[in-house]
Amino acid sequence: MYDRLKFDWHTHTVYSHGKGTIEENVETARARGLESIAITDHGPGHFGYGFRRSDISKMRAEIDRLNEKYDDIKIYMSVEANIINPSGMLDVRPEEIELYDFIIAGYHFGTIGENMPASLSLHARNLAGSRLGRYSDKLIQTNTEIVVNSLKNNKIVTLTHPGDKGKVDLDEVFKTCEKTGTYLEISDRHRQLTTEEIKLAAKYDVMFIAGSDAHRSAMVGSCQRALEKIRAAGLDPARVVNLA
Numbered sequence: 001m002y003d004r005l006k007f008d009w010h011t012h013t014v015y016s017h018g019k020g021t022i023e024e025n026v027e028t029a030r031a032r033g034l035e036s037i038a039i040t041d042h043g044p045g046h047f048g049y050g051f052r053r054s055d056i057s058k059m060r061a062e063i064d065r066l067n068e069k070y071d072d073i074k075i076y077m078s079v080e081a082n083i084i085n086p087s088g089m090l091d092v093r094p095e096e097i098e099l100y101d102f103i104i105a106g107y108h109f110g111t112i113g114e115n116m117p118a119s120l121s122l123h124a125r126n127l128a129g130s131r132l133g134r135y136s137d138k139l140i141q142t143n144t145e146i147v148v149n150s151l152k153n154n155k156i157v158t159l160t161h162p163g164d165k166g167k168v169d170l171d172e173v174f175k176t177c178e179k180t181g182t183y184l185e186i187s188d189r190h191r192q193l194t195t196e197e198i199k200l201a202a203k204y205d206v207m208f209i210a211g212s213d214a215h216r217s218a219m220v221g222s223c224q225r226a227l228e229k230i231r232a233a234g235l236d237p238a239r240v241v242n243l244a
């Protein structure tokens with residue numbers, strides 16, 4: 001009971017910087033008895049490993065083909081959009097939203113937003129902050145505003161690895177997720193949310209989702225590290241929408 005995933009809505013493929021194909025991810029998901037899987041490659045605003053906009057129709061066609069081929073699993077086409085702009089605009093343009101079944105989003109280094117110098121400066125300050133373990137109040141405030149505005153301006157199903165790579169005011173972020181109904185990810189791959197952060201988040205009326213964030217097909221559906229954090233935090237597993 002509550003020791004495996006029902007579905008995994010955070011997986012990467014060769015379209016961004018994952019190692020497996022969409023079908024290989026789906027095969028692992030089926031072997032592990034998942035009800036559904038989402039393909040959530042990195043949004044095109046990422047300089048290093050975002051997928052190309054010209055690949056969107058190819059990815060959709062492949063997912064449609066696999067949904068036809070397999071009747072024991074539902075495959076969603078999603079995107080791990082990049083949170084980068086103070087305006088709240090993601091790297092999924094408003095006219096592109098309907099191309100996806102749903103959107104998840106997080107902050108990543110290497111994303112070029114609406115203002116390139118501002119994006120690069122933000123990444124540099126966050127990179128330095130994470131290396132030194134020290135963030136200025138102003139930087140935390142800037143990061144928090146960007147995340148909060150992104151949550152308010154878009155229908156984001158899951159906020160991925162909250163606070164990872166750029167420190168935020170977690171209370172403000174959790175409060176916003178409470179309002180927007182956005183799931184907080186408990187990552188199997190990233191440190192955030194930590195056990196202590198899960199305890200803090202649990203005080204808000206929010207739901208959680210465990211995500212493998214698999215970059216290799218073999219990791220699809222894996223959740224051991226996420227489960228350890230959930231148990232250590234004493235979080236009611238019923239609040240994690242995809243635990244079975």
Ligand SMILES: [Zn+2]
Pocket residue numbers: 080106108160161
């Ligand atoms: Zn991510």
Ligand SMILES: [Zn+2]
Pocket residue numbers: 010012080160213
């Ligand atoms: Zn990811």
